[in-house]
Amino acid sequence: MAHDHAHDHKPPADLGPTFLWAVGLNTAYVIVEATAGFLTGSLALLADAAHNLTDVAGLLIAWGAAVLAKRAGSASYTFGFGRATILAAMLNAIAILIGVVVVVWQAAQRFQTVVEVPGPAILLVALVGIGVNTGSALLFMASKKDDLNAKGAYLHMAADAAVSGAVVLAAAGILLTGWQWLDPAVAIAVSVLIAWTAWGLLRDSLRLELDGVPEAIDxxxxxxxxxxxxxxxxxxxxxxxxxxxxxxxxxxxxxxxxxxxxxxxxxxxxxxxxxxxxxxxxxxxxxxxxxxxxxxxxx
Missing domain, CATH: 3.30.70.1350 (Cation efflux protein, cytoplasmic domain)
Structure with a gap:
């Protein structure tokens, strides 16, 4: 005797307003940080701005995928469109890794041709970044226990706050010592940290895409x-x-x-x-x- 039984629970909470605020805050900061980076010549600021831009793209992709996942299944897609959220995570990870390669290459060139950058301007912009990223992380804190997308966004924003902290240290170091090489050095260090995070995201999304057992389940x-x-x-x-x-x-x-x-x-x-x-x-x-x-x- 065989019986088939399917059981489903209510969908996750609507994170639309949370994504809207996070995207708005980070988009505004990317514009400010990229402008400051170009005006000051700071590669550390440009590296962080590029990373924050991929975060905005990642938030938009995750937001769009979450909306798509709520659509009912069809005759062709009987399980619905939930796997779009997995594909979104994979694309986000690939985009971040490509950005890391570009930044590291530019930083390596900067070691050969030293460019002086104004420490105070970098310090001020990076301090703003700590506030923006910390605020964005707090937006996702309440939902991170129940929603993997929210948890990913929370961890990403928290890591960005730490990255902005590293840029602050570089700016302080330049002000105290005059060592201009600290700017590209921090850019490379930040890129390595970002690459490590992105690799984990890519590995986890690939595992789910290949129908692997989710890591949280034994x-x-x-x-x-x-x-x-x-x-x-x-x-x-x-x-x-x-x-x-x-x-x-x-x-x-x-x-x-x-x-x-x-x-x-x-x-x-x-x-x-x-x-x-x-x-x-x-x-x-x-x-x-x-x-x-x-x-x-x-x-």
Whole structure:
């Protein structure tokens, strides 16, 4: 006997106003920082402005993908468009890595041709950046526990605040020592930090794009929990994958000996949502041992 059961919970909170404020604040700051960088010749400011520009693009992509993910599925896209959020994260990571290569190349050239930059101007602009990025991070703080997009935006904005802090240190160093090489040095250091963050984002998004088990979910723990449910003697064909950056799906076959299938399915899907944040589960019940050798597995 086989039963299929799907269970879904309410969609994530609307982050539209949060994205709107974050995009507005960071766009305004990018304009100010890029202008200051060109006028002063500071590569550190230009590097940070370029990174903040990719952040604005990333926020817009994530915002658009989140809106698209709310659209209902169609005959051609039966799961909906939630995976657009995963694609958005991947494109954002690739864009950041390309920007890093450009900045590092320019910084290397600057070591050979020293350009004097005004420390006070850099210091002032970078201090504004700390305020803007910290404020943007705080906008996402309340939602970061429940929404991977919000968590990513929060971490990105917090990292940007730290980067602006590094630029402040470079400006202070130039004022105290007159060492102009601190500007390209900080630009390279900032780029390395950004590349590390972007690589992690690219790795995680690629994992989800290839239907890997989301990193936050322990597949073994899920298998053990299913195998421990009353009446379950075997667990097999267990698959866990991401429908979006905020929604996870599961499909599994259970060899089960019980009386009330509907009650059992409701219990299992509710608990999967509560304990493992798996909000779309398809469970097939079987009342006979697996016929294929090695197919049954209690993990």
């Amino acid at each position: 597949r073994q723990a899920v298998a053990d929990w299913l195998g421990a449910q009353p009446g379950v003697s075997n667990v097999h064909d267990l698959h866990i994958w991401a429908l979006s950056t905020t929604r996870t799906a599961l499909a599994v076959h259970l060899v089960w000996d019980g009386a009330d299938a509907d009650a059992f399915l409701d219990h299992v899907t509710d608990k999967l949502a509560q304990h493992f944040a798996i909000i779309h589960a398809t469970v097939q019940l079987e009342q006979a041992p697996c016929e294929r050798a090695g197919a049954c597995l209690v993990e």
